[in-house]
Structure formats: C-alpha cells, structure tokens
Amino acid sequence: MSAITVLLVDDHLVVRSGLKALLGTQPDFDVVAEAASGEEALELVDLHAPAVVVMDLAMGAGIDGIEAIRQLRQRNSRQPILVFTTYDSDADIVRAVDAGAMGYLLKDAAPDEIFAALRGAVQGKSVMSAPVASRLFQQLRNPDEVLTPREAELLSLLTQGLSNRELGQRLFISEATVKTHLAHIYAKLGVETRAAAIATAIRREGMR
Amino acid sequence: MSAITVLLVDDHLVVRSGLKALLGTQPDFDVVAEAASGEEALELVDLHAPAVVVMDLAMGAGIDGIEAIRQLRQRNSRQPILVFTTYDSDADIVRAVDAGAMGYLLKDAAPDEIFAALRGAVQGKSVMSAPVASRLFQQLRNPDEVLTPREAELLSLLTQGLSNRELGQRLFISEATVKTHLAHIYAKLGVETRAAAIATAIRREGMR
DNA sequence: AGCAGCATCAGCCAAAAGGTTGAGAGACCA
DNA sequence: TGGTCTCTCAACCTTTTGGCTGATGCTGCT
Numbered sequence: 001m002s003a004i005t006v007l008l009v010d011d012h013l014v015v016r017s018g019l020k021a022l023l024g025t026q027p028d029f030d031v032v033a034e035a036a037s038g039e040e041a042l043e044l045v046d047l048h049a050p051a052v053v054v055m056d057l058a059m060g061a062g063i064d065g066i067e068a069i070r071q072l073r074q075r076n077s078r079q080p081i082l083v084f085t086t087y088d089s090d091a092d093i094v095r096a097v098d099a100g101a102m103g104y105l106l107k108d109a110a111p112d113e114i115f116a117a118l119r120g121a122v123q124g125k126s127v128m129s130a131p132v133a134s135r136l137f138q139q140l141r142n143p144d145e146v147l148t149p150r151e152a153e154l155l156s157l158l159t160q161g162l163s164n165r166e167l168g169q170r171l172f173i174s175e176a177t178v179k180t181h182l183a184h185i186y187a188k189l190g191v192e193t194r195a196a197a198i199a200t201a202i203r204r205e206g207m208r
Numbered sequence: 209m210s211a212i213t214v215l216l217v218d219d220h221l222v223v224r225s226g227l228k229a230l231l232g233t234q235p236d237f238d239v240v241a242e243a244a245s246g247e248e249a250l251e252l253v254d255l256h257a258p259a260v261v262v263m264d265l266a267m268g269a270g271i272d273g274i275e276a277i278r279q280l281r282q283r284n285s286r287q288p289i290l291v292f293t294t295y296d297s298d299a300d301i302v303r304a305v306d307a308g309a310m311g312y313l314l315k316d317a318a319p320d321e322i323f324a325a326l327r328g329a330v331q332g333k334s335v336m337s338a339p340v341a342s343r344l345f346q347q348l349r350n351p352d353e354v355l356t357p358r359e360a361e362l363l364s365l366l367t368q369g370l371s372n373r374e375l376g377q378r379l380f381i382s383e384a385t386v387k388t389h390l391a392h393i394y395a396k397l398g399v400e401t402r403a404a405a406i407a408t409a410i411r412r413e414g415m416r
Numbered sequence: 417a418g419c420a421g422c423a424t425c426a427g428c429c430a431a432a433a434g435g436t437t438g439a440g441a442g443a444c445c446a
Numbered sequence: 447t448g449g450t451c452t453c454t455c456a457a458c459c460t461t462t463t464g465g466c467t468g469a470t471g472c473t474g475c476t
Contacts, residue, residue, distance in 0.1 A: 012315045018226025107220045161404025196369025202410045
C-alpha cells in the first residue's frame with residue numbers, strides 16, 4: 001500500500017522538523033511538504049495534494065490557521081485537516097471546528113496519539129485530545145454560556161481595552177446597544193465588571 | 209575535538225525531537241539527554257553534566273523554566289542555560305535573565321541563529337534574539353516606565369478583575385491609595401483606562 | 417541636613433460604566 | 447402563525463472610575 005502523504009503547517013521550524021522526525025519513525029507516513037505560513041499552505045496543498053494537513057493555529061504573520069482552514073475548505077480540496085496547537089482555548093476550538101477542522105490535537109500529545117489521529121483522519125474519523133473533547137462537551141451541556149457572534153466580536157474588541165463609546169463607533173451601533181451586549185456577555189462569562197470580563201476572556205477564551 | 213553535549217528541556221516532545229533533529233545536522237553537537245519537566249532537568253544535569261542546557265520557560269506541570277534555572281544556578285553547576293521559548297514578554301525576559309539565563313532565543317529563530325547561540329554560550333557569550341534584545345534595551349532606556357514593586361503587585365491583582373474597593377481590601381490600603389497607584393500605573397503603561405491596563409499587562413507583561 | 421522616590425491618604429468633580437426595564441425589527445424554525 | 451433568538455435602541459438611576467491637587471511619613475542617598 002502507498003504511504004499517507006502529509007503537509008505540515010507551522011511557523012516554527014523546530015516543530016516542523018520535530019513532527020517530521022516523529023512521523024519518519026512510522027513506515028506509512030510521508031511528509032511531502034512543509035509550510036511556514038497560511039499562504040504557503042494554500043499553495044502547497046494545490047501543488048502536492050497531500051492526504052492530510054497538519055496545521056498550527058498561531059501563525060506569526062499573514063493569515064492565521066483558522067483562516068487557512070476556511071480557505072482550504074472553500075476550495076474543493078478534500079483532504080482532512082488536523083489542528084496541532086499548544087492551547088485548548090474554547091474560542092480556538094469552536095472556530096477551528098467551525099472552519100472545518102477534522103481533529104484537534106495538543107502539542108503535548110503522545111506520539112501514538114498523533115499517529116492514530118492522522119491515520120483516523122484520512123479514513124474520515126474525527127479525533128481530538130482529551131482536554132479538547134471535554135471542553136467541547138461542556139459547551140454542548142451549557143449552550144446558555146455560548147456567546148453569539150456579535151457578542152464574541154464585541155468581546156474581542158473589549159479585550160483591546162476600548163471604551164463603550166469606542167466600541168459603538170467601531171461596530172456602528174449606539175452606546176446603548178453596546179451596554180446591552182456587555183450585560184449579556186457578563187452574564188455568560190459569570191462576571192460583573194468589564195475588567196473581569198477582559199481577564200476571563202484573555203485567559204479562558206484565548207483572545208490574545 | 210569533542211562534541212558539545214546538550215541537554216534539552218521542553219515539555220513538548222515534538223519540540224525536543226525537532227531541536228534534536230536540527231542539532232543532529234551539525235557535527236559538533238551531541239544531545240545527551242532530554243527532560244520534559246523542570247524536576248527531570250535537575251536530575252539529568254547531575255547525571256550527564258552537559259556543556260549547555262536549552263530550556264523552555266512554559267512547562268506544563270511542576271516547577272517552571274524560571275524556577276528550574278534558579279535552582280540550577282544555586283547548585284554549583286556551571287553550564288550555561290539558554291532559554292528557548294515562544295514568547296518575548298517583558299516579564300519573562302527579565303525574570304529569566306535575573307534567574308541566571310545565558311541567552312534568550314525565540315522558537316521562530318533560524319537554525320543558524322540557534323547554532324550560533326549554543327556555540328557562543330559554551331564560550332561564555334550571551335546571545336539573544338533581536339526582538340528580545342530590543343525589549344531589554346527599551347527597558348534600560350526608559351526606567352520611568354518600570355513599575356515599583358507595589359505597583360506591580362497591584363497590577364497583578366488588577367488583571368484578576370478586581371475593583372478598586374477589592375484591591376484596597378486585599379492590600380490593606382484605602383481606596384484613595386489604590387487610585388493613586390492606578391494613576392501611576394496607567395501613566396507608565398501609556399494607557400488611560402483600567403481595561404486597557406489589563407489588556408496591556410496580560411499581553412505585554414505576560415501576566416497570565 | 418536636604419532631596420528624591422515610594423507608599424500612604426483625602427476631597428472634589430466629571431466621566432464612564434453597570435443595573436433595570438421596556439421595546440421594535442428581522443431571522444429562523446416548528 | 448406563533449414562538450424564540452439576535453440585534454438594535456432608549457431612559458433612568460446608582461456605582462465606579464479617572465483626573466486633579468495637596469499632604470504626610472519613611473527610606474535611602476548625597
């Protein structure tokens with residue numbers, strides 16, 4: 001049988017070469033290309049048509065991993081995409097799955113877990129690290145705590161330190177509306193002040 | 209001549225094996241041991257007495273990189289320690305240098321930069337990535353922007369989302385004093401609201 | 417002794433944020 | 447069609463925060 005062709009996408013050379021070394025210990029994997037950015041990933045997928053793509057979410061410059069996944073999905077490319085990243089923030093997980101990721105692995109995963117995830121992915125199976133799965137479960141159990149798109153947008157700007165007035169101007173809505181959204185966000189995050197909301201968002205939701 | 213013996217410390221297996229693969233391309237490096245935690249690092253230094261230690265700061269469990277550096281320094285071990293991490297937050301840099309790190313490399317560094325840093329370190333030279341160096345320089349140039357111990361303490365609590373009243377209670381000072389400290393902190397951070405201060409602190413000062 | 421930096425506190429005022437209630441428009445779905 | 451969700455806005459009121467000025471005691475350095 002032929003080997004599973006893999007495209008690695010990570011802006012850190014050490015991670016790419018580490019992953020390559022790990023996959024090299026298995027006879028059925030063949031790393032056919034490496035990309036250091038989202039843009040490069042799009043090119044190399046077209047060029048090599050790998051059986052599976054392993055992608056980090058945090059990319060230094062240019063489009064990030066989420067956007068790269070989205071654009072790959074919009075082309076008619078069929079290869080499964082596995083997210084391979086350091087953090088298991090709620091927001092990242094949801095966005096990645098939403099964008100069309102096939103699985104979500106953390107970088108401290110054991111080699112066997114990585115191998116199994118890759119082999120599973122090419123067969124159409126979804127695989128994710130245990131901490132990631134438990135976070136998703138919790139979100140499904142408590143849908144009341146999931147922010148609406150608009151709320152998430154506002155929260156993202158909030159973590160930049162903007163005032164209500166600035167938020168309104170930026171989003172083209174009145175300050176009254178901003179306050180309404182904020183009240184809902186506070187309730188969902190379980191906080192009472194914008195300070196706590198920012199702290200929670202940056203730490204728990206991974207908005208950096 | 210004999211090879212430079214290296215100990216790798218990083219909780220991510222992929223990073224260790226990537227670094228090992230990179231160093232393997234050079235004839236003068238020999239990775240004699242790998243540690244996945246601070247505790248393990250301390251043991252393996254005793255056991256192998258490597259010529260240089262390459263250490264990540266963020267370690268999943270147990271003592272973190274900074275503490276590991278400090279403890280290594282307190283023993284009579286002489287090997288230079290190179291920090292090899294993802295983020296260049298002001299706080300991390302200062303703390304690492306303070307703990308006795310010999311250099312500070314970012315994970316997106318080019319292979320040649322890594323090789324040069326390792327070779328330099330064993331000869332007693334300090335090496336750091338350009339962004340890291342520029343941050344240190346800026347701190348030296350603008351001592352006015354350095355927070356006093358009390359201000360740092362307050363800022364740390366601020367990033368937990370506490371109100372002025374709560375800050376006062378926690379630090380056993382009046383709300384008036386809290387406001388005075390905050391005003392100074394805002395000036396030093398170059399912000400005007402607590403929201404922006406929190407955002408800046410968590411992102412730039414690395415208070416997570 | 418004098419000066420600078422730090423930490424502490426007070427009072428006053430304006431601005432911002434938060435709590436509450438109520439309400440209308442559009443989307444979506446049963 | 448009716449119900450639910452989301453997004454939008456308003457008015458009112460209380461609390462919190464921020465800007466300003468000024469002041470005290472302590473420490474360390476010169």
